[in-house]
Amino acid sequence: MIIVPTEKQLDWRNAPIILCTLVLLNVMIYFFYQSGDTKKILESMMSYQEQGFLEQEWPVFEKYLEEQQEQELLQQYRREYQANQVELIVSDILMREEFYAYLQKNARQHFLPDAYDQWAPNRALLHKQMQSISFIANGLRASDLRVFSFITHQFLHGDIMHLLGNMFFLIVCGFAVEAAIGHWRFLLFYLLSGVAAGFAQVASDWQSTTPLVGASGAISGVMAMYLAVFRLKKIEFFYWFFFLVGYFRAPALLILPFYIGKEIYSYYTDTGSNVAFMAHAGGFAAGALLIAFAWLLNRNMFNKEYIENDQGIDPQQQPLAEIYESIEKHRFDRALVLVDELMKERKGNFELAMIRYNLLKITRGEHYHEGIIHLLTVPLLAPEHIRQLDKVWKDNPEVHGLLSEQAAMKLGMQFAALENPQSAEQVFMQLLERGCKNPALVVYAGKLAAAFQRLRDIQKKSHYEALSVQLAQQLAQGV
Structure with a gap:
């Protein structure tokens, strides 16, 4: 479920200088710094296997996993080792800094002197190369806390979709917060929210060796700042829950407990996820508290004119707003008529094609298959759209032969x-x-x-x- 505030439209009279800088910095770091990670990992894995280190270290790694009581993983790795499917094993061995420390302490007990003398310097070089990988060198790890990593982890991302998702939410909320509290205060509060998010994640598991990366915690803080800036003023929110989409108005601060509660609930229920739920919750709490303290200290630091100025719906968005309103009221036939009318003006629009597909899916009318085919043939798609089409394709095998x-x-x-x-x-x-x-x-x-x-x-x-x-x-x- 997605709920994002849409009260304010971008106004270049309050230019989002810091926001644009943050987005540009995140994008440049990902493409110019992190882009070399995959090559380093593959080179290290190939070198590790070519030098025969796996055969030397495998008995030590087995003992290490037993001591760590990772029995299920050990059994899985034993099966893969027997089947000579060792890529995951090699990757795990090279990524585990604590295992390398264990090796240094115990290797002499397992290796012959000549083998150890040959192994030690070459293995140290491989370890050094792995430690230079972005998320290991600059990610935030509870087991190896470094002060600078509370800042650096905020500018690293796991993959392109992680980056794009974070930048989307940062842009949606960031420009209004920067206009409301000022450029440098926005930057300071953004970074402090990210630091608080890091502390919250670390505190949830002090023994974790998994690096925390991403701007999600800081962006959670920005979303909370947005709500705290508007406080009890009723503002507009956009929501997307499966096929239900639309807008609603509510006092801003009433949404904040929902944000924080959702992340804490997910932390306790979705234990298998690699999402840093506590970092999100910590970021939300920090963003709200920072605005509260600033409000108590000096209310004049806020751009009251910008905050209080009500903006009408963009004329370009008015037809979509009417469609969402009809869906919200379960007037699906009316929404479908409005979608068809708007699609005549905006040909090739993926969002409209997806809305039409979901409406037809509800009614299963005579145009259902035609709606699927139209959706599957929309041109110029973004990666996220292609993923959505993949699900549509899998859910509707009956139309495969109609393309x-x-x-x-x-x-x-x-x-x-x-x-x-x-x-x-x-x-x-x-x-x-x-x-x-x-x-x-x-x-x-x-x-x-x-x-x-x-x-x-x-x-x-x-x-x-x-x-x-x-x-x-x-x-x-x-x-």
């Missing part, structure tokens, strides 16, 4: 960019079954080979590379 070859080809190639290319592979096989002769099928096979290379599935990578060559030869011969 044209060209539309299926385009959709499948987009699916090939996903983390799991299962749907891309399915579309490809369906095109082969249809007897498709489109030359783009050669490129499609190449994309699948690249997808399985990312997943380190060598068998399927080789299969699709060979298939790409075979298809190219068949097309050249006119078969």
